[in-house]
Amino acid sequence: MALEDYEFGARRCSRDSICKFIPQYAIKDARFADCCPAISRYNLHAYSGGGRVIMANSLLQGRGEISEEVREIVFRCQLCGACQTSCHIVTELVEPLEIARELKFRCVEEGKENQALSSVRARLVKTNNIFGKKQSDRARWAEGLQAKDAGAEAVETLFFAGCRLSYDESFHPVARKSLQLMLEAGMDVGILGKAETCCGGRLFDMGYRDDFHKLAGTLAKRIRSSGAYRLVTACGCCYGTFRQFFPMAGIDLEGVEVLHVSEVLEELLGEGKVELKKAVPLRVAYHDPCHLGRLGEPYQRWEGQYVKQMGLWVAEPDREVRRGLGGVFDPPRKVISAIEGIRLVEMKRKREHAWCCGAGGGVLEAYPAFAAWTALERMKEVVDEGCDALVTACPWCETTFRMAIGESGGGGPRVMDLVELVAMAT
Ligand code: SF4
Ligand code: SF4
Structure with a gap:
């Protein structure tokens, strides 16, 4: 796709600014009615x-250029998609997220x-990970666990750790526990x-489409040749990449079902294969990661x-309008x-109208102060609900919240x- 492919809709934008707020029917409190971190932070249309x-219209019609x-x-x-979810309540023609x-x-x-x-x-392109770390250290998080090497022998389920869970040691317990529970x-x-x-999801969201195609194409071959029929990840960003960006780029996982670890845990709890034995007395709120939820x-x-x-x-022919309802919420x-x-x-x-953590679209890397501001806006909601903890299902969200809280x-x-x-309860 190219910007030109969205021109038909772009020309029909009604300029009603509905994309700045969660839909009226979902507003519970005027303090938490905004949906777009960028307009809320910078207050310029x-x-x-x-x-x-x-x-986009200005560029497409030759009335403007990409100035500084x-x-x-x-x-x-953040390419969080909240604008599009609200916009699509009133029109399916305009695609502000894809245009952004x-x-x-x-x-x-x-x-x-x-x-x-x-x-x-x-x-990232040089080392195949966003931190620029050694490829040889990628699997250190799994040392001592009895997981099969999916590159060498056939497996039914492939656990995909992603960069954050692989290299950020503070998330190794999440990766290890996810794998352990399944084993x-x-x-x-x-x-x-x-x-x-x-x-490759962050490459795509930072504007590097060609690099994404190369990296994701090679990864898809490795996933397919593992023989797995399902891929499980504990990272919301990886999940969204496999579910949205791969098919958008025409990269086919050939029937490999992509699941978030929460979906697998729900299944295993239902089958009695995971037991929650200990009580955890906490009042918690759940943050829907954008790439796991609406995206x-x-x-x-x-x-x-x-x-x-x-x-x-x-x-x-008829078109399935993207309203973010098909994400992982329950x-x-x-x-x-x-x-x-x-x-x-x-x-x-909440759910498809959740406020972003601030990390997406390369904002965490390029504008950390904006990312932190966005995360703290979310924390105001957590405090407002009188919660002891905010639970999320994406290490990028958690990283951004931690950074913002630490800096404040x-x-x-x-x-x-x-x-x-779950680890506290088992
Ligand atoms: S992008 Fe959508 S919601 Fe925003 S002003 Fe245009 S038509 Fe309205
Ligand atoms: S994608 Fe998110 S941050 Fe970007 S304009 Fe839309 S709502 Fe705002």
Whole structure:
């Protein structure tokens, strides 16, 4: 796809700014009605989903160019998709998220990269991981566990750790416990180990489409040749990459079912293969990671056109409108609720309308202060609900929350991974 492919819809943006807020019917509290971190932080229309659509129209119609100011706005966007989820309540024609992403691609193609992201890209492409660490250390997290080497022998289930769980030692317990629970439940699980690479999702979201295609294409071959019929990840970002970005880029996992560990845990709890023996007396809120929630909705390719019927634009053939409803929302909640002593409360912005943690789209790497501000906005909701802890299901979200809390002096509710919570109960 290219920016031009979204022009038909972009020209029909009604400029109603619905993309700045969660839908009216979902608003529970005026303090938590905004949905877009960028417009909320910078308070200039160009930062909103609709503002980006106007920017795209200007570029497409030759009325503007990618100036320094435009580039700054383009990259200050988490690509969280909240704008599009709200927009699609009123129209399916406009795709502010895809346009925001295409603007990043366009900047990179015109050599107008974000410098911080250019460095991240260089080390990722060189080392196959976002941290620039040694490939030989990729599987250190799994030392001592009895997982099969999926590169050498056939497995039914492939556990994909991803960069954060593989290299950030603070997340090794999450990776190890995820794998252990599946092994103890009798599942035939393997890992790619040193043959695993970054899923490429962050390259795609930082504007490096071609690099993503190369990296993801090679990874897909390794996944397919493992013989696994399902892939499980404990990372929300990896999940969204496999479910959305791979099919968007035409990369086919050939029937390998992609699951988040929360879905597997829900299944294993139901079968009595994981037992929660200990009570955990905590009042917790659950944060829906964007790439597991609304952006975890499977991508459906549509190659049709809109025709006018009775004064309305109608898709031919029919088109599945992306409203973010097909993501993973219930399994994490069910797993949390199954733990004795836990009181799970819902925040005001939840499920497909959840507020972003701040990490996406390269914002964590390029604009850490903006990422931290976004995370602290979310923590206000957690505090408002009187929670002891915020539970999430993506190590990138947790990293951003931790960073933001640390920089603001610490204290307040703790942040933890869903698997960490399960570990406390087993
Ligand atoms: S992007 Fe969608 S919600 Fe935003 S102003 Fe345009 S039509 Fe309205
Ligand atoms: S993707 Fe997220 S940050 Fe970017 S414009 Fe849309 S709502 Fe705002």
